[in-house]
Amino acid sequence: MNFFIDALLVNIGADAFRPDKTKVCQTHTLHNLSAVLLRLCEPFIHDPTRIDSAFISSPIDHGGVFALTGEFSVSRLGENEVLASNPNVPIYQPKNAFIPQVFFFCARSIHFGMASSASYHTTLTRQVNHTMWNLRQRNADAALDPALNHLLTMQYSNEVTILSPSILEETLKFVNLLAGVVLRTHDNILPYIPEHFIDDVCDILVFVARFQPKAMEKIGLGDVFRVSVKLLSPDYAHVRRLSIHGSIASINTYLIFYSVFLYKIRLLGTTI
Secondary structure, rough: HHHHHHHHHHOOOOOOOOOOOOOOOOHHHHHHHHHHHHHHHHHHHOOOOHHOHHHHHHHHOOOOOOOOOOOOOOOOOOOOHHHOOOOOOOOOOOOOOOOHHHHHHHHHHHHHHHHHHHHHHHHHHHHHHHHHHHHHOOOOOOHHHHHHHHHHHHHHHHHHHHHHHHHHHHHEEEEEEEHHHHHOOOOHHHHOOEHHHHHHHHHHHHHHHHHHHHHOOOOOOOHHHHHHHHHHOOOHHHOOOOOHHHHHHHHHHHHHHHHHHHHHHHHHOOOO
């Protein structure tokens, strides 16, 4: 586990919009790290009850990967300053220490890997569409434009990895597991959950629903809806940030439209 701790600490800036490649690993290395951790999560991928969420409040066990204070602190659903001064820190006494370590390190690696790549790809696609629109307005030949060709090269090379069917399937299963863990987390531990857990669940699902909706067809995502209802309820207003409010609203909108889309496809008897 020390290797994964070191790898995650070294890549603390990998979630930046334009990460400094002299300080963080290449994107494919981050994806490989996630792939290894996802494989280790397979035995409990459908059983969130085996994961002790109190791990997130134990610096000795997470090795600083989920620091509460300092330059590289990780934003939580609750207020970091309040949590850092809380004398009643949840006690972490797992039956199996390996399972929580693998799960939470995997969630962090996906934040640096798949979630960041999905955000980058969405921005890249928007740039491609805008560049093509400008070229059409000037009646220019898009096939001969070097800027557009460069953007398309980056877009296609990125799609090879993040739109791979096997990677999408494993990631979506983990996303639902992550939602299930947050859903079942005790109220006194919930404020310690990193904010990016919810953001990543929403961002990844919105990304897949937009670019590869067929990958979601056979993946159960019930816990995603359940945790959305939980976090949007008035009872949990004290751990809800405005940023995740918009993220949850977005994912619910996309999943509802996706469900209607699948229903119409089946009704017409055609395939995607």
